Amino acid sequence: MKKTTGERVRVGVFVVVSMSLFVACIYFIGQRRQLFASTFRVSGIFNDIGGLQVGNSVRFSGINVGIVSNIDQITDSTVRVEMSINSHTQKYIKKNATAIIGTDGLMGNKLVLVVPGSPNEKVIADNDTLATTRPVSMDEILIKVKETSENAAGITKDLSVIVHNIRMGKGTIGKLFIDSAFAKNLDATLTNIKQGAGGFKQNMDAASHNVFLRGFLKKKKKTEKGN
Amino acid sequence: MSIEKTITSSTEQNIRSRLIGFFSDVTDLTRFTGRFFKEAIRPSYEFSEVVRQSYLIGYKSFPLVAITGFIIGLVLTIQTRPTLAEFGAESWLPAMVSVSIIREIGPMITALIFAGKVGSGIGAEIASMKVSEQIDAMEVSGMNPFKYIVVTRIMAATLMLPLLVFVADAISMYGSYIGANLKGDVSFRLFFNLVFNTVAFSDVFPAVIKTFFFGFAVGLIGCYKGYTANRGTESVGEAANSAVVIGSLLIFLLDMIAVQFTSIFFP
Numbered sequence: 001m002k003k004t005t006g007e008r009v010r011v012g013v014f015v016v017v018s019m020s021l022f023v024a025c026i027y028f029i030g031q032r033r034q035l036f037a038s039t040f041r042v043s044g045i046f047n048d049i050g051g052l053q054v055g056n057s058v059r060f061s062g063i064n065v066g067i068v069s070n071i072d073q074i075t076d077s078t079v080r081v082e083m084s085i086n087s088h089t090q091k092y093i094k095k096n097a098t099a100i101i102g103t104d105g106l107m108g109n110k111l112v113l114v115v116p117g118s119p120n121e122k123v124i125a126d127n128d129t130l131a132t133t134r135p136v137s138m139d140e141i142l143i144k145v146k147e148t149s150e151n152a153a154g155i156t157k158d159l160s161v162i163v164h165n166i167r168m169g170k171g172t173i174g175k176l177f178i179d180s181a182f183a184k185n186l187d188a189t190l191t192n193i194k195q196g197a198g199g200f201k202q203n204m205d206a207a208s209h210n211v212f213l214r215g216f217l218k219k220k221k222k223t224e225k226g227n
Numbered sequence: 228m229s230i231e232k233t234i235t236s237s238t239e240q241n242i243r244s245r246l247i248g249f250f251s252d253v254t255d256l257t258r259f260t261g262r263f264f265k266e267a268i269r270p271s272y273e274f275s276e277v278v279r280q281s282y283l284i285g286y287k288s289f290p291l292v293a294i295t296g297f298i299i300g301l302v303l304t305i306q307t308r309p310t311l312a313e314f315g316a317e318s319w320l321p322a323m324v325s326v327s328i329i330r331e332i333g334p335m336i337t338a339l340i341f342a343g344k345v346g347s348g349i350g351a352e353i354a355s356m357k358v359s360e361q362i363d364a365m366e367v368s369g370m371n372p373f374k375y376i377v378v379t380r381i382m383a384a385t386l387m388l389p390l391l392v393f394v395a396d397a398i399s400m401y402g403s404y405i406g407a408n409l410k411g412d413v414s415f416r417l418f419f420n421l422v423f424n425t426v427a428f429s430d431v432f433p434a435v436i437k438t439f440f441f442g443f444a445v446g447l448i449g450c451y452k453g454y455t456a457n458r459g460t461e462s463v464g465e466a467a468n469s470a471v472v473i474g475s476l477l478i479f480l481l482d483m484i485a486v487q488f489t490s491i492f493f494p
Contacts, residue, residue: 004275004279007278007279007286008282010282011282011285011286014286014390018391018394019390021393021394021397022393025393025396025426025431028423029426029427029428029431030428033428
């Protein structure tokens with residue numbers, strides 16, 4: 001009899017503990033799915049939801065505040081996404097807030113991002129419709145990346161030709177880098193110019209002491225002082 | 228030529244007798260299952276025996292299931308980490324391990340351990356009762372041995388396996404938490420949040436529902452093999468052995484069917 005009672009108690013404890021674990025698991029999952037929280041509903045109309053599914057998160061200021069509760073195709077090019085959002089967040093979401101479909105990380109699940117509106121605007125009400133912004137899809141990003149990489153490839157190719165020409169001594173820069181005679185000529189030319197400029201300066205100094213030019217130079221100095 | 232003919236005909240006979248044996252076994256098992264439901268519904272009910280069997284089948288299997296669950300969680304985490312680390316996705320470790328354990332590994336491993344321990348035990352126990360003519364004695368004394376022996380054990384197995392799976396899953400998660408902290412630093416709260424942010428009802432409910440079927444299959448096969456054992460003493464071992472083999476095979480078959488149903492109802 002004692003043994004039977006002991007067995008019964010042990011079975012009872014085992015059942016209670018394991019059922020509690022199950023119930024706790026259900027509770028914690030439900031809590032994250034806003035099952036036991038007070039919520040309000042808003043919706044947004046999108047042209048393309050990019051694989052968003054019922055149950056995906058709704059994120060506001062980086063916090064998961066709700067879930068996507070329903071997705072309806074309303075016309076051939078528009079989809080209504082209904083969101084169930086925690087009531088505690090309602091006071092922070094304004095009428096002019098916008099919804100955008102994003103991704104959790106680079107490879108994560110799709111989610112709806114609610115971008116805050118202006119602070120002076122009225123608070124959003126139950127069953128309101130949020131304005132939506134068309135998200136930049138991965139395909140569009142890839143197309144842009146492709147265009148950019150093609151341009152970069154073209155630029156690299158041109159640069160390669162230029163560098164090749166320079167190395168072969170073609171063109172002015174090429175001659176400058178490779179042809180030592182050209183460089184010597186250029187150096188000599190620069191020396192000549194420098195000497196010429198020095199001579200020219202001496203001539204000009206001499207001219208300033210010339211009787212014929214003295215009057216003209218005085219007049220010029222006066223004009224400069226007046227300014 | 229005649230030797231070849233003899234070999235061919237003996238092979239044919241062998242295949243034919245095996246096929247006949249298989250199909251007659253299927254018929255007997257179906258009849259046995261039908262009788263279980265009939266006897267389970269019809270009063271009187273052997274509640275105290277169900278509780279006693281629940282103790283023997285469920286409670287006594289707990290230590291084995293707990294150790295297995297802990298090791299599975301720990302090992303799975305340690306083994307998965309390098310692959311995730313290659314992608315820089317180590318933060319996904321708790322989520323990935325928890326979904327694997329709750330959806331598949333927890334129920335399957337627990338059911339296979341259960342089939343090994345409980346299925347063989349039931350098969351051997353009932354077969355030895357048959358060999359020692361205890362079942363006949365019960366019939367003679369006016370008791371319904373099917374109700375007392377078979378129905379109680381199948382019901383206990385069906386009800387206890389899901390409970391064992393809940394516990395095994397929880398212990399596996401704890402093992403996984405320890406595994407995650409062997410080479411990293413994850414707080415319990417973060418681990419807990421990462422797990423429950425990922426696990427959905429669609430992971431839990433199909434896994435729970437299929438464990439009832441696993442438990443039923445293990446109990447049913449164990450009882451069937453024991454109840455239909457021959458009179459010889461060697462039949463006890465045969466009953467225990469075939470209960471484990473067929474029970475384990477049925478678990479895999481049921482799991483395959485469950486996956487199909489899950490993908491239909493929880494796409």
